[in-house]
Amino acid sequence: TSNSPEAHHRAPPLAVPAPLLADSPPFLDAGDRQVGVLLTLAQPRLVVFANLLAPEECDALIAAAAPRMARSLTVATQTGGDEITDDRTSDGLFFPRGASPLIQRIEGRQVLHYGPGAEYKPHYDYFDPAEPGTPTIVRRGGQRVGTLVMYLNTPEKGGGTIFPDVQVEVAPQRGNAVFFSYERPDPSTRTLHGGAPVIAGDKWIATKWLREREFI
Numbered sequence: 001t002s003n004s005p006e007a008h009h010r011a012p013p014l015a016v017p018a019p020l021l022a023d024s025p026p027f028l029d030a031g032d033r034q035v036g037v038l039l040t041l042a043q044p045r046l047v048v049f050a051n052l053l054a055p056e057e058c059d060a061l062i063a064a065a066a067p068r069m070a071r072s073l074t075v076a077t078q079t080g081g082d083e084i085t086d087d088r089t090s091d092g093l094f095f096p097r098g099a100s101p102l103i104q105r106i107e108g109r110q111v112l113h114y115g116p117g118a119e120y121k122p123h124y125d126y127f128d129p130a131e132p133g134t135p136t137i138v139r140r141g142g143q144r145v146g147t148l149v150m151y152l153n154t155p156e157k158g159g160g161t162i163f164p165d166v167q168v169e170v171a172p173q174r175g176n177a178v179f180f181s182y183e184r185p186d187p188s189t190r191t192l193h194g195g196a197p198v199i200a201g202d203k204w205i206a207t208k209w210l211r212e213r214e215f216i
């Protein structure tokens with residue numbers, strides 16, 4: 001290491017989950033289904049999947065969640081608690097792990113609903129190391145290192161997942177999903193992303209956030 005003031009002393013990268021795509025397969029074998037690989041990006045690390053969920057699985061997740069939805073909260077980085085913000089205007093529900101055979105299959109997912117106009121403004125899914133609440137938050141399972149957003153329906157218009165740093169927008173289509181990972185909690189990962197406003201119809205997604213360790 002150098003003593004120069006310019007030297008960057010970055011933390012070593014965290015281990016991130018990653019789909020097995022080294023030999024560029026068009027499909028991944030997910031046991032009971034073939035999941036299509038539609039697009040991969042290196043920076044940010046991002047993969048768009050087709051057919052990750054069957055249409056019936058999408059409908060069943062929506063039906064199981066719909067009666068119990070409540071306004072989505074956001075982790076309050078100052079305190080480590082939860083808060084309502086105008087940045088995130090969806091309704092949501094967390095399924096505990098193993099809540100039903102369907103959930104066991106599509107394990108540990110959160111279902112979100114965005115009505116017309118609802119959005120999730122651009123944000124990072126990792127917890128900012130500079131915020132005072134972060135040590136409390138990461139005591140449970142460590143940092144977030146990856147996100148899987150699964151689209152449960154196809155909104156009429158709007159509702160894409162946007163990555164402003166690279167000007168990418170993923171179209172929300174039922175059964176498809178976008179995965180992205182971030183090996184350090186830092187904007188250099190270019191994983192700033194948001195849920196664009198729903199312009200017509202509504203939007204249902206299931207989000208799975210992946211941590212360094214098991215989230216117990």
Ligand code: PD2
Nearest residue numbers: 120160161193194195205207
């Ligand atoms: O609804 C989305 O597309 C979206 C966008 C950004 C969801 C999340 N983040 C999330 O649930 O973290």
Ligand code: ZN
Nearest residue numbers: 123124125193
């Ligand atoms: Zn997010």
